[in-house]
Amino acid sequence: MQKGPDQDKQEKLIADARRNRELREKDYREQALKLYPHICSRCGREFDGKKLRELTVHHKDHNHDFNPPDGSNWELLCLYCHDIEHQEYLDQGSFGTAKPGGDNTTRVTHKPFAALEALLKEKKT
Numbered sequence: 227m228q229k230g231p232d233q234d235k236q237e238k239l240i241a242d243a244r245r246n247r248e249l250r251e252k253d254y255r256e257q258a259l260k261l262y263p264h265i266c267s268r269c270g271r272e273f274d275g276k277k278l279r280e281l282t283v284h285h286k287d288h289n290h291d292f293n294p295p296d297g298s299n300w301e302l303l304c305l306y307c308h309d310i311e312h313q314e315y316l317d318q319g320s321f322g323t324a325k326p327g328g329d330n331t332t333r334v335t336h337k338p339f340a341a342l343e344a345l346l347k348e349k350k351t
Contacts, residue, residue: 253293254283254293255283257293257295257297258283258297258300258302259278259281259302261297261300262300262301262302264278264281264302265302266281266302266304266307267301267302267303268303268304268307268310268311269304269306269307273304280304280305281302281303281304282302282303282304282305283300283301283302284300284301284302284303284308284311285299285300286300286301287299
């Protein structure tokens with residue numbers, strides 16, 4: 227199948243957008259690593275050497291185009307905490323302002339360990 231001129235334009239546009247995003251990310255990552263200690267803001271783990279690549283720049287307002295030079299929209303998070311932060315953000319969008327398990331109108335009522343304390347006490351006696 228041959229590519230048409232429109233498809234070539236589209237592929238070039240996509241490649242340019244990816245390249246620009248990578249350059250922008252590299253720029254603000256380097257700035258953030260200069261501004262902040264190499265510690266995850268959420269779990270407190272320290273990163274250095276090869277492990278430094280596991281430390282990511284998180285945009286507090288989730289807008290990757292808002293990169294003030296003072297770093298006020300950034301925080302450094304490890305890969306794990308960054309994933310958790312974005313999942314919570316997605317959950318807020320799906321479940322409203324309250325997070326799952328928070329003050330939602332539908333709640334989980336099943337408590338699988340509710341009788342555990344009583345069972346443990348019975349075994350001790």
